[in-house]
Amino acid sequence: MALLNESARGVFVISVTPFRDNGALDLEGVPRLVEFYLARGATGLTILGIMGEAPKLAADESIAFVRAVTRAVAGRVPVVVGVSSPGFAAMRALAGEAMEAGAAGVMVASTPGLRSDDSIYTYFEQVAETLGSIPFVLQDYPLTTGVQIPVGVLKRIIAALPTCVMLKHEDWPGLNKITALRTGEGRRVSILVGNGALFLPEELRRGADGAMTGFAYPEMLSGVVAAHQAGDDQAAADLFDAYLPLARYEQQQGIGLAARKYVLAQRGAIASPAQRRPGRKLTAEDIADIAFLIARQEKRLAAIGKPATK
């Protein structure tokens, strides 16, 4: 497998973790899910991310899931594996297993509690040393980690640590952070954006290379990126706006993931919308909301000549 590098762009979909109704990991369902994402324009896949249900997997399930995904992908796109961990020994072990299984790189968020420029820099210096030659994505996600990384510290990390090849940007608000990162000298790393892509058109205009996030309609993510890269920001915004009401609904904490899995199951991407405990269940009212939103979404898509793929 080719290693991840600074030229990565497009859409690295954050994959859901498929479970059966009884809570068992659905490894048999992985190929179908992978095909679903690739058919809708994913240029990469990211698994075991900081959010979602990765922490609900036992260690052996995690690595089995990584293997099932890389096997199904079969080298068509790079696979990134989240390896954030409270300790470096566990990070090194998981990263090693992931790369051996065929991952293209790993992703690491700041450990919680870092509160000064130097402590943040030192942490990622130790991450890079722990990972050796493995390329890594720096996940900048203050909402979850509580760590705010100043632009100057990001630039210092990028300058000093060549294996840091990508920034998963989900600082919020973060538009001017992208602008600042794209200003001045220094190695250009890939910037893919998270946060449910709720600011994707703006982030692309500021210099992001694409998205690394989840959504039940990944064709929106790839379509917006494609339109922007083709120079048509109005078309990008048209497509984005058509999906925004549902994307917003999916960004609700907890219930949002339940909504996403519900829609993915409806679309045939996964066999069951089940979440492992602890997980939120949709109510009848939630399901009515989603139906309301999808019906309107389909009308808007038809109006701009972009009917959703089933």
Add this chain to the structure above:
Amino acid sequence: MALLNESARGVFVISVTPFRDNGALDLEGVPRLVEFYLARGATGLTILGIMGEAPKLAADESIAFVRAVTRAVAGRVPVVVGVSSPGFAAMRALAGEAMEAGAAGVMVASTPGLRSDDSIYTYFEQVAETLGSIPFVLQDYPLTTGVQIPVGVLKRIIAALPTCVMLKHEDWPGLNKITALRTGEGRRVSILVGNGALFLPEELRRGADGAMTGFAYPEMLSGVVAAHQAGDDQAAADLFDAYLPLARYEQQQGIGLAARKYVLAQRGAIASPAQRRPGRKLTAEDIADIAFLIARQEKRLAAIGKPATK
């Protein structure tokens, strides 16, 4: 002034605080701002809220601002004044001054750090005792306070404390909380929703009575509520969707308020978009984003026959 009660509905706009370019409080500008809000359908006004720039006012400025607003409103709609405070003595003093100045009621959020059902209940019991006969809005805002109030505790408060007449709902995600509050027996209090109204159509369908939040186009808030109350949820959603891209942009922390004041100044509601320090300033890129969003918004509004009032 009539006191606030459980029948309140519609849109209580959270007013911005107008400053001059030099940072001075712009009391002369208050009447114009009030007229702007009332002309766009506000059925109430809320000032000195937990967010925004109220904490940047000195104590005498706060009360001067309350007086300027109530004078300009002149009893046409109720004015609610935020009086959350680390101590009950300060809360009592500010609430007394606000009511004397003509407010219809006050608003109190949970003090940070409450972590058990009983401690939350006891806190609001002491709030009610502190306020005496003054009606109050309970602001349920976990994102800022860190306090999550279970539905059972809200029902217990409502049952026991008759001066609690309204819930400002900004738990997130909170749709099922509204559904649960509207289920079962017990006194029916008013529920107005916050969080930038990003879930207003859904919240109205769950039983909310309107919104208490800010937005540079308050006519969206009042229009959505009116359409819903007229039984036309498709029209409500049409209007909401037209404004959603900008509403989303305004929800960015820090920079969102700068965007709101910029648009309000453009629309003539305030003389200056200035924020008091510490405040974020818009960059050229931010301003370009806003222009892009407003141009598209106007087209969408024209398409549904609802051009924005200037």
Add this chain to the structure above:
Amino acid sequence: MALLNESARGVFVISVTPFRDNGALDLEGVPRLVEFYLARGATGLTILGIMGEAPKLAADESIAFVRAVTRAVAGRVPVVVGVSSPGFAAMRALAGEAMEAGAAGVMVASTPGLRSDDSIYTYFEQVAETLGSIPFVLQDYPLTTGVQIPVGVLKRIIAALPTCVMLKHEDWPGLNKITALRTGEGRRVSILVGNGALFLPEELRRGADGAMTGFAYPEMLSGVVAAHQAGDDQAAADLFDAYLPLARYEQQQGIGLAARKYVLAQRGAIASPAQRRPGRKLTAEDIADIAFLIARQEKRLAAIGKPATK
């Protein structure tokens, strides 16, 4: 191995994790460390706790450490293994391996973020279901978890979940919590106290059964418990006070663990004071502080006829 039950008392020492100077896990050193603790009155050992260096171990190192400890203990005292985890699958897997390796029970702290009585109760209900017949210690540690468990919720858990056999009490301040737990009806579980034993004499007088914490002089912990159980609270306090200045010094976050390992290495309990990265190193001034404190401690111990064992 006998299973942990409600009658546990005395001192369950939270063991340090021994590393070599190069950061490798020192499994060969485990027997010496175990003998050190047992010779100083430990009636149990606890490993892989929420604090300390357990998160710095890779998964296979964790289980190797558990096996090394249970092998060295050889059934003389019960061994408790911390299995707190973000997910139930990982918790179940680690608990199963630990029990198979000869542990007497496991310990679980609240997952962070729980904010209501019901959510806390439900979490431990799911923990008990996950663990099946394995007895567990509920670690009540708000300083780290951010979760404050009301007495009523603890009593509800104890009443409903028979496999919850012990409370590791480290709420702070928590003296009246112990008093409340020891008041009224209901199954009596074991209560051992944490927080570096800084309130051990008071906690014993309130009804605690002993301590589950770490200190470079575990003979203080066992001596204080023994004196209290013999009915001599003045002797218990004499011994406690003699060690208090150093115990306080060890409670400094980060540097405190470095101090503890330094003293344990001086005493021959471990071969190296090394911490795995990220870890704090003692400065010359820190070492001078410790020498100052130990010299005075030895004088105080001599004065009460209790010279420290080497």
Add this chain to the structure above:
Amino acid sequence: MALLNESARGVFVISVTPFRDNGALDLEGVPRLVEFYLARGATGLTILGIMGEAPKLAADESIAFVRAVTRAVAGRVPVVVGVSSPGFAAMRALAGEAMEAGAAGVMVASTPGLRSDDSIYTYFEQVAETLGSIPFVLQDYPLTTGVQIPVGVLKRIIAALPTCVMLKHEDWPGLNKITALRTGEGRRVSILVGNGALFLPEELRRGADGAMTGFAYPEMLSGVVAAHQAGDDQAAADLFDAYLPLARYEQQQGIGLAARKYVLAQRGAIASPAQRRPGRKLTAEDIADIAFLIARQEKRLAAIGKPATK
């Protein structure tokens, strides 16, 4: 009144706020309290600190309390007034009133939420600009503010802002921070330590100039500082150790302040131990603990020839 400057040393006692049994502010009791503190060696007084009951005062009560204290002190020692505030306008107003009432300087903690070196520096730059010529104490208190100020940032603030004349050090653990601050070039500011003085002997040896904290026996604070300044660190430690068990008990959050006020009332410093709501009340068991600790404390003091003043 002379202004506070970098040469301040000794013990600035953090005064309790005296209330009557009914919760009214006891201004009449202020002179007695002031004499109590001065007679036991206070070289300064600090009021309206970030902890304690200052937030329970209404604005007019705060300023009345400041005036009562400065009147009673009558220039014998400097009075420092806490003016931390969410906004600069309120900070400026309170600081102005405090100085007019005769304060020698003010104290400001970091506003919560600052997460980068530059944002911390900029905050204090704006504080200094807000305060003009008023000398201020920078309170470094991460446990409460959540803001960790690196040594480099403190040095940058001290170098650039001449009105920053004192550091109230309550980072924890912070011994090496004091050492680092006392190393190298740059203006020497006063460093007084907080955190209940639980590390006072060590902090003095690292270069602190004294303490700014509260304790029911302020003669311990002044005695320890005096012995250290006289070069006798063993005597300093003897005195400290004699009081440490009670000092530790007073450091319990919430209940600790109740204990302090209980002892101060017993000693005649205040008329009532009452706290304003919300406040903790001592139980019979708490009072028994305190009696136990004081009886033993008196024996230890007698043994070193230092009986407590009544």
